[in-house]
Amino acid sequence: xxxxxxxxxxxxxxxxxxxxxxxxxxxxxxxxxxxxxxxxxxxxxxxxxxxxxxxxxxxxxxxxxxxxxxxxxxxxxxxxxxxxxxxxxxxxxxxxxxxxxxxxxxxxxxxxxxxxxxxxxxxxxxxxxxxxxxxxxxxxxxxxxxxxxxxxxxxxxxxxxxxxxxxxxxxxxxxxxxxxxxxxxxxxxxxxxxxxxxxxxxxxxxxxxxxxxxxxxxxxxxxxxxxxxxxxxxxxxxxxxxxxxxxxxxxxxxxxx
Numbered sequence: 001x002x003x004x005x006x007x008x009x010x011x012x013x014x015x016x017x018x019x020x021x022x023x024x025x026x027x028x029x030x031x032x033x034x035x036x037x038x039x040x041x042x043x044x045x046x047x048x049x050x051x052x053x054x055x056x057x058x059x060x061x062x063x064x065x066x067x068x069x070x071x072x073x074x075x076x077x078x079x080x081x082x083x084x085x086x087x088x089x090x091x092x093x094x095x096x097x098x099x100x101x102x103x104x105x106x107x108x109x110x111x112x113x114x115x116x117x118x119x120x121x122x123x124x125x126x127x128x129x130x131x132x133x134x135x136x137x138x139x140x141x142x143x144x145x146x147x148x149x150x151x152x153x154x155x156x157x158x159x160x161x162x163x164x165x166x167x168x169x170x171x172x173x174x175x176x177x178x179x180x181x182x183x184x185x186x187x188x189x190x191x192x193x194x195x196x197x198x199x200x201x202x203x204x205x206x207x208x209x210x211x212x213x214x215x216x217x218x219x220x221x222x223x224x225x226x227x228x229x230x231x232x233x234x235x236x237x238x239x240x241x242x243x244x245x246x247x248x249x250x251x252x253x254x255x256x257x
Contacts, residue, residue, distance in 0.1 A: 001025065003146070004061035005032040006076060008040035011093055012067030014122035015150060020047055022124050022149040031057050035068070055083040063089045063146055070096025077105045084110055089143050091115050095165065098158060099133050111135040113143050114158070116165035117150060118172055126151030129164035166256040174251055179204065 003025045005012055016032065019025050030049040034040020044051040058064055064084060068076050073094040084090065086109040092102055093115050102112045112133040120126045128147050132140055132155065147153045156164050179200050186196035211221060226233040239245075 001063070002029045002031065002061040004058040004064040005030070005067065006055075006058075006064065006080060007067035007094075008032055008034040008043055009037070009067060010119065011117065011121075012065070013039060013043050014119045014126075015065060015067065015093065015117060016043065016047065016049065017122040018124050018126065018150045019146075020049070021122070024146060024149040031061060033058075055080045058083050059085055061085075061088065063091065063143070065091045065093060067093045070094055073097055074101060074105055077102060081106050081110070087111065087139065089113065089139060089146075091143065091147070093117055095162070099131050103133055111139050111143070113147075114161065115147060115153075116161055116169055117147075118169045120172065121150040124150055127168040128153045129156045129161055129168060130154070131156065131158045131161055163256055166252055170252075170255045174248070175204070 003019065005016060008016060012032075016030065020027060020030065027048040028050065031052050032040050032044065032049050033052045033055065034043075040051060043049075050057070052058075058080065061084075064080075066073060066076060066080075073092065074097055077090075077092075084106065089111045090102065090106060091113045095116070097114075099112050099114050102114065103110070106112065113130055115128050115130040117126045117128040121128070128151055130144075130147060130153055132143070135143075144153055154164070179197070182200045183193055183196040186199070187193050191199075207221075210216075211218065214221075222236070226236060
């Protein structure tokens with residue numbers, strides 16, 4: 001199966017890497033049209049996919065991703081639409097439009113999916129929210145199969161897709177800041193930085209796995225670590241004193257505004 005990409009910025013590049021890593025598509029069957037930034041060319045040298053300059057090469061693609069900026073996505077779809085074959089699956093990972101708006105541009109013969117992923121798709125551990133237009137069950141199953149090769153897929157209503165994208169898509173940056181701050185604290189207390197990052201990343205991976213597998217409330221998991229008068233509850237108190245919860249809540253609110 002041939003897969004096409006329009007756009008190879010941060011998210012587009014992450015998805016391209018994930019698809020190739022999962023062997024969902026072979027490099028010779030992956031066609032990528034980048035913009036003017038040169039990121040597609042640099043990525044092509046690394047991964048060996050087919051770099052294209054014109055939209056006509058997309059005619060042979062069963063699935064096409066568009067990963068452009070929100071302000072230009074509908075205009076790009078208008079330009080690319082004449083070069084999409086009937087029953088093509090178009091997966092937009094751009095914000096700033098609805099499924100209906102994309103469908104109106106592309107016509108009824110193209111099957112539209114609006115998906116919001118996050119950068120861990122590059123290592124096939126993404127969290128992807130998806131909204132599907134009406135389409136035959138086998139077509140939807142094919143779209144889900146491709147997306148699932150990049151991580152976990154949740155079908156959501158379009159009304160919460162933006163919030164889903166904020167929590168799943170923006171939070172990796174929030175978590176990275178938290179990891180960096182934890183490492184700064186560890187370095188302050190004498191731990192080497194490289195070791196700090198390794199310990200913190202493994203701790204977060206294990207904590208996430210514990211939450212997913214046990215289905216326990218985060219508060220219960222927190223209580224399981226905090227003993228009366230112990231070091232953990234002292235650290236939790238410091239976080240609360242400095243407005244940690246409000247900072248996180250406000251970050252989501254501001255990112256979603």
